[in-house]
Amino acid sequence: MSDESVSGNRYDFRTIEAKWQQRWEEADLFRVDYDPNKPKFYGLDFFPYPSGAGISVGHCRNYVPLDVVCRLKGMQGYNVLRPMGWDAFGQPAENEAIKRGRNPREMVTDYAANYRRQFKIVGMSYDWSREINSSHPDYYRWTQWFFLLLHKRGLAYRSDTPINWCPSCKTGLANEEVVAGRCWRCNSVVEKRPLPQWYFRITAYGDRLISGLDTIQWPEGIKTQQREWIGRSEGAEVDFAVIGHDAALRVFTTRPDTLWGATFMVMAPEHPLVAQITTPENAVAVQEYTERAQRSTEIERQATDRTKTGVFTGAYANNPVNGEPIPIYIADYVLMGYGTGAIMAVPAHDQRDFEFAKKYSLPIVMVYQSAPEQTAESLEEALPAGGAMALGPFAGEPNSKETVRKVIKWIEEQGTGKGVVNFRLRDWLISRQRYWGAPIPIIHCPNCGAVPVPEDQLPVLLPDVEKYQPTGTGESPLAGIPEFVNTTCPECGSPAKRETDTMGGFACSSWYFLRFADPHNSERAFDPELANYWLPVDLYVGGAEHAVMHLLYARFWTKVMHDAGLVPFDEPFQRLRNQGMLLAYTAGRRVTKDEAGDGEEVDTNEPLEDWKVLKPEEKASLPEDQWVWKWVKMSKSMGNVVTPDEISERLGADTLRLYSLFVAPFEETVQWSDKGIEGAYRFVNRVWRLWTELRPHYSADWRSGTVATGDTERKLRRKLHQTIRKVGDDIENFRFNTGVAALMEFTNELSAFRNELSHQTPTAEQVTLISEILETLTLLLAPITPHLSDEFWELLGKEGYTRNCAYPTFDPAAAAEESIVIVVQVNGKLRERIEVAPDTATAEIERLALACEKVQAELTTKQVRKVITVPGKLVNIVVG
RNA sequence: GCCCAGGUGGUGAAAUGGCAAACACGCUAGAUUCAGGUUCUAGUGCUCGCAAGGGCUUGGAGGUUCAACUCCUCUCCUGGGCACCA
Numbered sequence: 001m002s003d004e005s006v007s008g009n010r011y012d013f014r015t016i017e018a019k020w021q022q023r024w025e026e027a028d029l030f031r032v033d034y035d036p037n038k039p040k041f042y043g044l045d046f047f048p049y050p051s052g053a054g055i056s057v058g059h060c061r062n063y064v065p066l067d068v069v070c071r072l073k074g075m076q077g078y079n080v081l082r083p084m085g086w087d088a089f090g091q092p093a094e095n096e097a098i099k100r101g102r103n104p105r106e107m108v109t110d111y112a113a114n115y116r117r118q119f120k121i122v123g124m125s126y127d128w129s130r131e132i133n134s135s136h137p138d139y140y141r142w143t144q145w146f147f148l149l150l151h152k153r154g155l156a157y158r159s160d161t162p163i164n165w166c167p168s169c170k171t172g173l174a175n176e177e178v179v180a181g182r183c184w185r186c187n188s189v190v191e192k193r194p195l196p197q198w199y200f201r202i203t204a205y206g207d208r209l210i211s212g213l214d215t216i217q218w219p220e221g222i223k224t225q226q227r228e229w230i231g232r233s234e235g236a237e238v239d240f241a242v243i244g245h246d247a248a249l250r251v252f253t254t255r256p257d258t259l260w261g262a263t264f265m266v267m268a269p270e271h272p273l274v275a276q277i278t279t280p281e282n283a284v285a286v287q288e289y290t291e292r293a294q295r296s297t298e299i300e301r302q303a304t305d306r307t308k309t310g311v312f313t314g315a316y317a318n319n320p321v322n323g324e325p326i327p328i329y330i331a332d333y334v335l336m337g338y339g340t341g342a343i344m345a346v347p348a349h350d351q352r353d354f355e356f357a358k359k360y361s362l363p364i365v366m367v368y369q370s371a372p373e374q375t376a377e378s379l380e381e382a383l384p385a386g387g388a389m390a391l392g393p394f395a396g397e398p399n400s401k402e403t404v405r406k407v408i409k410w411i412e413e414q415g416t417g418k419g420v421v422n423f424r425l426r427d428w429l430i431s432r433q434r435y436w437g438a439p440i441p442i443i444h445c446p447n448c449g450a451v452p453v454p455e456d457q458l459p460v461l462l463p464d465v466e467k468y469q470p471t472g473t474g475e476s477p478l479a480g481i482p483e484f485v486n487t488t489c490p491e492c493g494s495p496a497k498r499e500t501d502t503m504g505g506f507a508c509s510s511w512y513f514l515r516f517a518d519p520h521n522s523e524r525a526f527d528p529e530l531a532n533y534w535l536p537v538d539l540y541v542g543g544a545e546h547a548v549m550h551l552l553y554a555r556f557w558t559k560v561m562h563d564a565g566l567v568p569f570d571e572p573f574q575r576l577r578n579q580g581m582l583l584a585y586t587a588g589r590r591v592t593k594d595e596a597g598d599g600e601e602v603d604t605n606e607p608l609e610d611w612k613v614l615k616p617e618e619k620a621s622l623p624e625d626q627w628v629w630k631w632v633k634m635s636k637s638m639g640n641v642v643t644p645d646e647i648s649e650r651l652g653a654d655t656l657r658l659y660s661l662f663v664a665p666f667e668e669t670v671q672w673s674d675k676g677i678e679g680a681y682r683f684v685n686r687v688w689r690l691w692t693e694l695r696p697h698y699s700a701d702w703r704s705g706t707v708a709t710g711d712t713e714r715k716l717r718r719k720l721h722q723t724i725r726k727v728g729d730d731i732e733n734f735r736f737n738t739g740v741a742a743l744m745e746f747t748n749e750l751s752a753f754r755n756e757l758s759h760q761t762p763t764a765e766q767v768t769l770i771s772e773i774l775e776t777l778t779l780l781l782a783p784i785t786p787h788l789s790d791e792f793w794e795l796l797g798k799e800g801y802t803r804n805c806a807y808p809t810f811d812p813a814a815a816a817e818e819s820i821v822i823v824v825q826v827n828g829k830l831r832e833r834i835e836v837a838p839d840t841a842t843a844e845i846e847r848l849a850l851a852c853e854k855v856q857a858e859l860t861t862k863q864v865r866k867v868i869t870v871p872g873k874l875v876n877i878v879v880g
Numbered sequence: 881g882c883c884c885a886g887g888u889g890g891u892g893a894a895a896u897g898g899c900a901a902a903c904a905c906g907c908u909a910g911a912u913u914c915a916g917g918u919u920c921u922a923g924u925g926c927u928c929g930c931a932a933g934g935g936c937u938u939g940g941a942g943g944u945u946c947a948a949c950u951c952c953u954c955u956c957c958u959g960g961g962c963a964c965c966a
Contacts, residue, residue, distance in 0.1 A: 180962090221884045225961060228883065233965075253966060266966090301964090305881095308964080331964095338965045345966085352964055424965050547961080581960095662904075664892065667885085669959075676892065679904050682918095689919090738894070741903035748903090755920085823899050828947045830899055868946050873898050878946050 011688035013652030017787040021120055029801055030125045032081055034530055041078035042534050043070040044516070044573075046542025046550070047087040047134075047509045050111035052096055053636035055118050057644055057656065057672065058582030064660040065579070065736055066541040067124050071783035072731050074125075075807035081534050082125055083516040085132035086112045089140070090505020091169055091185045094436035098469055104436045105464075108135060122644050122653045123786050125803065130519045134508035139515065140438035141459035142525040143508050146557065147430075147441055148452050149564060155201040156430075158450060161336070162270060162294075163429055165193035170470035171433045172197055174504060175426045176229075176549045181297060184549075189297050195474050198440055198501065199427040202556045206230050206423040208570070209555055218576040219667075222547045229548040231424025236408050237340065238417035240265060240317035242277050243325055249273060249317050252339030252422055255349065257399075257407040259321045260392040261367040262344035263357065265328045266310060268336040269293040277328065279314030286311055286330060293332040301332055308333055308356045319344075320416040321392065331356065339422055347382065354382035366390060368399045428553065430503050435468035435477045437502030445489035445496040454490050460498070476500045509550050510557040513537055513572055528566065537573045544578040551576075577734055580668040583631040584640035588613045590628055613638050631671055642672060651681045654785035658684060661736035661784065684785060687747055690754055691777065695795060697762050697770045705768030712753065713769050714818075719749050720773055721815035724808045727780050743780060750777075776808045823874035824849045826858050842869050849875035 024030065043066050048059075055063070067082070074080045087093075088108040097104035112133065119126060132139055150156040163172040168188040172195060177184045202209075210230055213223045235254035242249055249265060267274055269290040278286045289311045293301070300306075310331030319326055333352055334343055347357035348366045357364055364376040368387035389397045393410070397403040408419040431440065439460040441453035453460055463484045468477050478484050478500040489496040511525065517534040518526040554572050562570035588611050611630055614622065616639065632638055647656045659680035664670045699705065708717055723746040730739030750773065762770060774796065782789035782802035789802045817838055822845055824832040831854040836845060846869055849855060858879055866878040 219885095221961085224884060228962065231965065235966080251966080255966080306964085333964045333966095335965065343966045350966070352966075355964095422965080544960080662892090668893090669886095671892080673892080673905080675905055683904085686919095737892095738903080741894075744903055751920095821899080825898085825947075828898095833899075866946060868898095870898060870947095874947090876898080876946055 011652075011685050011788070013654065013684075013787070014649070016791045017123070017648070017653050020787045020790045021123065023790075024125075024801070024803075025120070027801070028129075029803055030082065030127045031129055032079060032127050034533055035079050036533060038079040039077070040081065040534055041070070041073040041539075042081045042537045043073070043539045044082075044513055044537045044541070045084065046540070046546065047085065047512050048115070049087040049090065049092045049505075050108060050115045051092065051636065052100070052107075052111055053641060054111075054114050055644060056582070056634050056641040057647060057660070058634040058641075060122060060644055060656060060660045061582055061666075061670070062541045062543070062579040063119070063124060064122065064657050065666055065734065066539065068657070068661065068731055068736065068783045069539060071125055071786060071803060072728065072807060074803055075779070075782065075805060076728075077806070080125075081130075081516065082127060083130040083132075083519070084116075084119065084124075084126040084128070085130070085512060085516070085519075086115075086134065087505060087509050087512070088112070088133050088135035089437045089502075089508050091171070091432075091434070091436075092505070093135075094434060094468075095169065095185055097436070104468065105135065108133070118644055121648050122656060125786075130516050132512065132515055132519050134438075134505075134512060135436070135462075137459045137461055138520075138522070140462075140508065142515070143438045143503065143511070144441040144453070144458050144460060145455060145525060146511055147438075147503065147507070148455060148458075150200055150560060151442075151452050153560065153564065155204065155560060156198060157201065158196055158198055159427075160194060160196040162192040162194045163197050164190045165195070166190055167472075169434070170472040172429055172431055174429045174506070174549075176428075176552065177504075191297060192294060193474065195433075197429055197431040198442075198499075200430050200556070202428045202553070203423050203425050205556050205559050206232060206425055207421070208559055209425075209552065212555065212559070212571050216571050216574055216576070218573075219544075219578055222544060222551070222576065222578065225547040226552060229425060229552065232421060233424070234419070234421050235404075236411060236417045237420050238320060238344065238411060240320060240326075240344065242273075242328070243316045243318060245277055245315070247273060247276065249328065249342050250340045251342045251344045252420065253344055255346065255404065256411055256417065257389070257394070257397075257404045258346040258349045258367045259319065259344065259407070259411075260389075261346040261348045261365045262319050262326060263347060263363045263365055264326050264345045265317055266331045266334045266343050266345055266353075266356070267313075267328065268334045268341040269330050269332055270336040271330070271341045273342075274313065274330055277313055277315040282312055282314035286313055289330060296332070308352065308359060310356060310360070312360075320411075320414075327362070329356075329360070337426055338424065348376060348379065349382055349384055351382040351384070354379070367392070428556075430507060431501035432504050433474060433476045434470050434502055435462075435465060437505065438462070438507065439478065440499040440501055440503055442499040443487055443489055443496045444499060445492060445494060447494055448489055448491045448496075450499075451489055451491050451496070457490070462502070476502060478502070506550055506553045510553045511561075513554070514561075514567070525566075531567055535567065536569050536571060538575060540573040540576045541579065543581075577666065579666055580664065580670055582634045583669060583671045584634040584638070584642065585629055585671065586613055586632045586638055586640040587619065587627045588630055589618065589622060589626060613640075615639075634672060647677065651677060652684065652787075654788045655681045655684050658740060658784055662740040663737070665737055666734045683744060683747070684788065686751070687777070687781070688788070690747065690750055691774060691792060692795075693754060694770050694774060697767050698774050698796060699767050699771045700797065702768045702771030702775075705771070706765050708765040708769045710765065712756065713765060716749055716753050717769055717772070717814055718817070719746055720776060721810040721812075724776065724780065724810035725815055728807060731783065740784065743777075743784075746777070778802065779805055779808050782807075820872055822849070822872075824852055824855060825874060825876040826855060827878060827880075828876060831855060831858075838872070842871060845869055845871075846875060849877065 045063060045066055070080050070082045093108055094104055097107045147156060164178050166173055166183040166188050168186045169183055178190050181190055183190055210227055210232055233254050235252055236256040237250055237252050239248040239250050310329045313328045313330060315328045316325040317328055345353035347353040347364045366376050367389055369390040370387040385399055387399050389395050411417040439462055441460045443451045443453060445451050463481055465477055471477060485497050485500060487496055487498055514526045514531055518530040521527055558572040559570045561567045591612050611628060634640055644656055659677045662680060663676060708714055723742050726742040727739045778789050778792040779802055793802050819835050820838050822834050822836055823830060824834060832852040834848050846867055855877060862879040864877060865880050868876045
């Protein structure tokens, strides 16, 4: 059956790859089942949402390497869970559906089918029996169940603080979904809107989300990003009595030790106390300022180089440590969302307060002084560190963390405040005013308030609608469907209304990794025994852009599940690796000045760039000498996508897999080039030719044959076993590029051996060696080029699939070097190389080194000062 | 401004204290071929030299060391993240 492919010296990859993909599918080769007697390995890709463009060769930079690791682990005897499913709910899918004018349900099904087809083309070893789709009721029923679990545990609540609102997607966004003041999906400038919304109390897990990072093997950069995003800071809350009101203004400060220098206070414009304490003569100015602050975007408000602005409320508070009356201002540099939304201002020791005090001529009092001549008047900027306390009961104490601790203890004793920990992390806004998501399982009853939908009434089905476009009114399209909205209260039976917001897509992806352990369970989200066996995920692979979104949310849900006794672990992903980006060389053009100033051409929502990708019609009209080429991320919107389909058709899936690994280190950003992949193609063909030329000499019972004794043969077999040692090790450590290089090196040596052999009939010893090589090389390549390897395996007359074979292990004796080269240096400069047996004594090596001609030449004018010998490596002779 | 990751031949890169440039692309020459492509062989960091051979070289400047791409200090550049968080 394979006669054709053998007879030509060119590898017929199209036939061979299609053949094996079909056979794997028929044999259900990648199906995996629970087996408590086997060690498990769970390798998981980030949950993809299937986009219309399908996968590009860029996506192969994460899917291929994990596939290689999983296939290797399988050959090493692990029970390998390698599932795939679709993150089908949420903004990315819905925006695409709206753009295409398609029903999202049908569209996602089509797109997923295309992804599945592409994954099969590149030989992915997914267990498709576990495929899940987060937009199916079978799945989102359990997403809703988890919502109720969080609700039951007091971790889901409704609040009407102003939210981040994307005017283009017409929905609220979580803090993590606002990237530099813009929507993560459409890049529009985010606004603030007052809307009652559901939140998950992720801040309650702030400490554990930080400490858990120490227990997992993730890239340090991602851990740092999470730590900084969570932003834990220790300090104190202190109450300032507002003069003339029965109210206290509570502030959070990390520097309670500077209380004696607090000369005014600042509230966020949105602070609830503002209306109450503002005096009539200041009311107009305060209201104007508040309105202006609300109109301004996050970007404007957070620009750090802006001069500080604010207005006086007319009210005063008493500084609790000295009773001094100090004025209360409002200013937009104080944020309602952090701490208590109000601060005590210590201009002497905080730069922001300093700038504000200078602008509004407010008094500056120094708490810490470095020298007697240093005065508040002489300050040109705030002094956050250094000096000793110059006033108050702690006079003389140094400016240190220890002093801060002492002061916190003291104010607790005085009853004016208490030590607290604050997080920069905000609670997770989960409501979306959108159609395409899991409905929030809550019923609003006029008598009972927000009542959870009883578990036995789940799922709350997402109804089919004709118009699924977001309304922009602050309500989801579901609000316009009376049959959905109107229901009865589960508690009192009176008429009630369903919550019409849906959950953001990150809810679905916060537990999908558990569903893969037990994907078809209709009784519960997952069986604990199955989850305990498969989880946590051993190796998780995906892009670094999810550092503070999915990766933080999933950790939070897992900790909640752990606390609820559902799972024994509280970190879902043991080992994480982020692949590098893939860039494509893309034709664009300069954005002209006219254009930039012209609101019609440039969307004001887009960040101002001086380069734009050429649209297809512009490529025809714009002369080529005006094209400006740039390396940009391969993506559909840039029109620069190379698909695995076209590469597989032209050069083969095995070539694509090999090149994806070889092109650069795994984490590195790569510039896609068609030239480079030709080299991978040549290598695969070279292996094919070499292997098929040697195959006639194959003897299946080579293991009982004579081991090669000739120099050439011993050397080749040594290289083979050194290659076995290196390749498996490199794959497990994500050094795929050097692993492939090792296989290339071996192939080069094998090629030289073949040339030497020429047309002679090989000796019995050579037959044994050739046979060992034919088998071993096939299995070493199997995780990387599985189609080629299975074809080889069949050509050797073997049954079955390489995926089920044991991965080769190396023989240390065969891999050991027979002689080693010792480098001889004089004053650190290379002068000579000497070859010795590996067990040569140090003294003997030194003697040989000193006897070298070049060393002797140096010694005619100089003396030996020192000799350093590193066994097995070098001798460095220091002369002078 | 702060944090993280980088900077090595014409190009992608390798080497994590011990021979800088493995492997591959590209290029040069030769063989095969009517020719092109393929394949095979040899060469290919820079530089001086007819040669033998020598010198130089990992963004830059210092330092530690017998020895530094690798460790330390400062600095420049590129990419990514965060950015008035009290």
